Amino acid sequence: MTRESHCDACFPPASALDYLPLPELRALQLRRLKESVNLAYHHQESGLLKRRMDEAGVKPEDIKSLDDIRRLPFFLKTDLRDTYPYGLFAVPREQVVRLHASSGTTGKPIVVGYTQSDIDVWSDAMRRCLLACGLSEHDVMQVSYGYGLFTGGLGAHYGGEALGATVVPTSGGNTERQIMVLQDFGVTAICCTPSYFTHIAEKAAEAGVNIRETKLRVGVFGAEPWTEAMRQHIQDSTGIRAHDIYGLSEIIGPGVAIECREQNGLHVFEDYFYPEIIDPETCENLPDGEEGELVLTTLSKQAIPMIRYRTRDITSLMTEQCACGRTVRRIRRIGRRSDDMLIIRGVNVYPSQIEAALMRIKGVSPHYLIVVTRESGLDQMEVQMEITPEILGDRIRELEDLQGAVAHAIYSTVGINAKVTLVESKTIARSEGKAKRVIDKRG
């Protein structure tokens, strides 16, 4: 049982926009869709949307109904990479007040930007997320998502402040201090990855701190896939209510979708983000209820109006209205992606990034294996790599230098400390088809 029953009193009234009658919501979406397409078509720095729409013979004026969105081209993470850093921006640089970045598929990150109005939209979306979790100005909210280029920390922070909660910006890491703050500051809500929370809870138990005896009652967990079983474990072992929050940098950051008190699917703030589900193979739209790849279009963003972004996240749109009364649709919990991106301690990692880092170093052969495990709730990444026979003959000291250089190259590319294991030449299994580069033992 969670600490509080799901009574209306613990869920303050949410934004009216969550409950708009559907005809009104659809009209608002259509108006905003037209504005977004116009902005991107005429002002995107790289002109990519215009080129693609012109090739397809579609003009912004052709968008007359929401269904016409299907005539627009898709965008992918590679489009952000290919136009790095600012190619998809649609406003002059002077209007951009913030930049964040997220992993690209190779060495360079992808860059996303925000005007002041975008920051306001993001803060409002996050505020509505926190309301949906039953939080209010009476809460003390610890933000243990990383602050920095990652959108998690600052996204949750601004949402918490917009709500009027007391925000404690601990950022990630230094778990002992997290536990001290949680106890001493009377923290009632925590925002972090679910895996980091299980780590905090485990360390707290080791230190003799019982989370049930603290004031903590709500967790806002996301940035990585987690399961219903993990939710039950967290709720049963700590007595808090654990909500799933979803988002991605390319669209805004955290705040695209959240579970309400029903904890059954995540409401997408459809007045800001328009969801579609497509078949990732054929790119055809799928009917509501069918599982496929989530495609999102931003309806109120200025710096990067994002049209039909293929998230690679696999989910489905739920059709039935939620018992909470919100009219904005829900997506089911996201359990997997249609590409090979790994999420390690909330950080996105592509095997191709690891490969790019390895290949920068002399003496490393192109045979490697990434092994991901979870120890005490924390993800660990080991990179096994073969070394060329010439190097193997050399002294131990040089091998250690090589290990250090590889670990450094990986850290500077993805920001994660990996254990680097050197293995003898020709010991990593060769494949005749697609190479198996990753063993994920996290279950």
Ligand code: DLL
């Ligand atoms: O992870 C934004 C975020 C921060 C979301 C804090 C929630 C909380 P990125 O680093 O760009 O942004 O990673 C986005 O993470 O496409 C999903 O694959 C994955 N992801 C995010 N939230 C969830 C979730 C942030 N609740 C990528 N469940 C997305 C499953 C998630 N996967």
